[in-house]
Amino acid sequence: MLVSPGDVPTMTFDWGSIKWFVTPSGVPGASSTLGEVIVNPGKGHARHNHPGAEEIIYVISGEATQMVDDGEPFTIREGDTVHIPKGAWHSTYNTTWRTLRLIVTYTPGGEEKALEGAPDFCLHDAGAVPEWRPA
Numbered sequence: 043m044l045v046s047p048g049d050v051p052t053m054t055f056d057w058g059s060i061k062w063f064v065t066p067s068g069v070p071g072a073s074s075t076l077g078e079v080i081v082n083p084g085k086g087h088a089r090h091n092h093p094g095a096e097e098i099i100y101v102i103s104g105e106a107t108q109m110v111d112d113g114e115p116f117t118i119r120e121g122d123t124v125h126i127p128k129g130a131w132h133s134t135y136n137t138t139w140r141t142l143r144l145i146v147t148y149t150p151g152g153e154e155k156a157l158e159g160a161p162d163f164c165l166h167d168a169g170a171v172p173e174w175r176p177a
Contacts, residue, residue, distance in 0.1 A: 043069060047078075054172045056162040057085035058142075066151040075151035081106065081142040082174075086135030092156075095148040097126040099134070104142035107135045 045063045053060040062068065062077035075095075081087065081104075089109070099108070101122045109115045111130040118124060118134075126132045136142040148154065157163060166172050 045069070048169050051168050052166040052170065052172055053157060054164045054166060055157075055160060057087055058082045059172060060146075060154075060157070062154050064151070065154055067155075073150055075146075075148040075154050077146055077154070078102075079144040079146050081134060081136040081144070083136055083139045083141060087133060089131055089133040091129055091131045092126075092148065092153045093129045095150055095153045096128050097132070097153070098147045098149075099124040099126070100145040102143040102145060104136060104140050105138050106142050107137050109133045 047061055047063075050061050050063060050068065053062070058079065058081040060077050060079050062075060064072050064074065064076040066072050066075070086106070099118070101118050101120050103120050105117060105119045107115045108118045108124055110124065110126055110132045134142075134144075158165075164172075
């Protein structure tokens with residue numbers, strides 16, 4: 043099954059956007075989740091955890107400060123991969139002026155549904171292009 047970016051909705055938040063390409067609810071038979079996450083300059087995804095799934099972050103481009111399991115924050119850059127065990131608290135902050143692009147997976151899939159409860163969550167239809175405005 044081929045999934046192109048224009049085929050799936052875009053989630054937006056004050057900190058950036060996400061396109062989930064594979065999810066258990068969107069792809070018949072899928073048991074994991076895979077998507078592209080964009081973190082805007084100077085923004086971040088605050089400390090949170092996923093009690094039921096591990097997460098893997100792969101940095102496509104950009105640089106950020108990453109924290110895993112309440113440990114000392116460290117820098118992640120293009121080509122780096124971060125493994126976050128089930129239930130581990132973590133956060134990602136783009137401390138640069140450039141956009142941070144990540145590939146993110148959840149195993150098992152389904153954790154992406156929790157993001158729909160965020161107060162700044164907005165869902166844009168497949169094919170729509172979100173308009174960004176400064177906060």
